[in-house]
Amino acid sequence: MTHIIRTDEKKKEYCDLTLTMEEGARAVYLMLAERLYNIRQERLYEPYWSSWQEFNMEFKDLAPSSISKLITVYETFVLKFGYKPSELSKAGGWTKLYQMTKQVKSKADADKWLALGETHSRQDLDKYLVEAKTGVDMSGCPHAETYTVVICTHCGERVAKYDTELSPSSLL
Numbered sequence: 001m002t003h004i005i006r007t008d009e010k011k012k013e014y015c016d017l018t019l020t021m022e023e024g025a026r027a028v029y030l031m032l033a034e035r036l037y038n039i040r041q042e043r044l045y046e047p048y049w050s051s052w053q054e055f056n057m058e059f060k061d062l063a064p065s066s067i068s069k070l071i072t073v074y075e076t077f078v079l080k081f082g083y084k085p086s087e088l089s090k091a092g093g094w095t096k097l098y099q100m101t102k103q104v105k106s107k108a109d110a111d112k113w114l115a116l117g118e119t120h121s122r123q124d125l126d127k128y129l130v131e132a133k134t135g136v137d138m139s140g141c142p143h144a145e146t147y148t149v150v151i152c153t154h155c156g157e158r159v160a161k162y163d164t165e166l167s168p169s170s171l172l
Contacts (some may be wrong), residue, residue, distance in 0.1 A: 029094045030085035036067055039073035069098045074102045091117030096125060103132050108143045 005011050039045055045055035056064040073094050077083045081104075088097060091114040100113040116125060127138055148161045 023089050026089035026093050027085050028080075029070065030074065030088055032072040034078065034085070035095065037071050037074045037079075040071065070094055072101055073097045076104060077110060077114075081107050082130075083110070083114075088114070092122065092125070096122055099125065099129055103129060 004023055005014055020152060039055070040052055043052075045052060049055040049058075053064065059067065062070075073088075077097060078085070091100075098119065100110075104110045104113055116128060120128070123140050129136055129138075134172055150159045150161050151157070152159070
């Protein structure tokens with residue numbers, strides 16, 4: 001930091017601006033999603049790149065799978081349900097929004113999941129998404145059938161160690 005912030009008011013102002021910047025960064029990814037969607041749909045990469053896949057390779061820190069997920073978020077929340085990027089950025093980053101797309105079938109679903117995204121951590125949201133997918137209330141699960149994953153510190157292999165009579169076939 002180039003200078004020392006001394007007053008409590010200036011400290012609060014600095015922190016608030018930082019939080020605003022973080023929300024702005026989330027909105028930028030949603031604007032990027034719109035641009036990627038338009039480039040793909042209108043084939044704007046032609047004639048400079050021979051394919052959409054080749055164009056995707058130009059991104060240094062964004063994998064083709066991430067590009068696809070960004071576009072899915074844009075199609076679901078902006079095109080299908082009419083949200084603005086500024087509304088979506090309050091619900092969390094694009095990865096959080098992508099997780100929600102799997103459960104969003106209607107505008108009411110979208111409203112519900114976006115509200116949860118605004119008020120809950122990523123971990124809590126992950127839990128709610130698993131519950132919605134499986135129909136199992138995780139808070140009431142006794143976790144009677146469990147296994148431990150042991151990771152070899154030498155080679156990194158992961159091995160399941162079964163604590164009860166649980167067997168690999170019972171997991172399928």
